[in-house]
Amino acid sequence: MHEIRLANLNDFENIKKLNTKAFADNPKFDEDIVEGYASTSQGEKYFKSAIQSKDGCFFVCEENSVLIGYANGRPMDIDYRKSRYFEIVNIGVDPEKRGLGIGKALLDKVSNWAKKNGFQKIYLNCYAKNLGAIEFYKKNGYEVIDVSLEKRI
Ligand SMILES: CC(C)(COP(=O)(O)OP(=O)(O)OC[C@H]1O[C@@H](n2cnc3c(N)ncnc32)[C@H](O)[C@@H]1OP(=O)(O)O)[C@@H](O)C(=O)NCCC(=O)NCCS
Numbered sequence: 001m002h003e004i005r006l007a008n009l010n011d012f013e014n015i016k017k018l019n020t021k022a023f024a025d026n027p028k029f030d031e032d033i034v035e036g037y038a039s040t041s042q043g044e045k046y047f048k049s050a051i052q053s054k055d056g057c058f059f060v061c062e063e064n065s066v067l068i069g070y071a072n073g074r075p076m077d078i079d080y081r082k083s084r085y086f087e088i089v090n091i092g093v094d095p096e097k098r099g100l101g102i103g104k105a106l107l108d109k110v111s112n113w114a115k116k117n118g119f120q121k122i123y124l125n126c127y128a129k130n131l132g133a134i135e136f137y138k139k140n141g142y143e144v145i146d147v148s149l150e151k152r153i
């Protein structure tokens with residue numbers, strides 16, 4: 001049985017470990033990714049600030065007091081669209097616990113939190129090559145609305 005709750009700073013070490021485990025495939029999708037980002041000083045700063053942020057939310061999912069998933073988001077600073085947007089920045093589930101609805105439960109938590117806090121739409125980025133995650137988002141009602149491009153200069 002799993003439980004989802006808001007994170008606190010005591011969760012940081014476990015979030016860091018889970019981030020490394022859950023995103024182990026990222027270098028396959030992005031040659032430019034900083035591997036082990038959560039263990040770098042910038043990563044630690046980012047995660048601790050996201051956990052403590054009052055503007056956003058950071059949920060963790062536990063099973064028997066073991067962290068098996070997390071998702072966090074923040075407001076988007078845009079004013080060229082009509083809706084108020086909330087961005088899901090990061091969502092990850094322990095590879096051994098996938099396909100059990102944990103990802104969906106985390107998405108729903110963030111979405112409900114954002115709705116209660118006056119946001120009308122959720123936005124998120126996903127690597128084009130991360131087909132599994134894209135399938136997951138589509139299954140949960142998300143539509144592709146833009147494409148990111150990059151080029152080495
Ligand atoms: C994406 C992720 C959060 C989904 O978590 P989850 O707990 O497995 O999600 P759920 O159990 O709620 O949903 C699973 C459904 O999503 C889809 N899905 C998830 N991963 C998939 C994959 N690799 N290939 C195809 N479909 C996939 C399927 O429809 C699956 O349903 P099924 O189990 O009936 O086939 C998880 O796979 C993960 O942590 N991935 C690595 C990190 C990552 O890529 N995060 C997203 C960054 S943009």
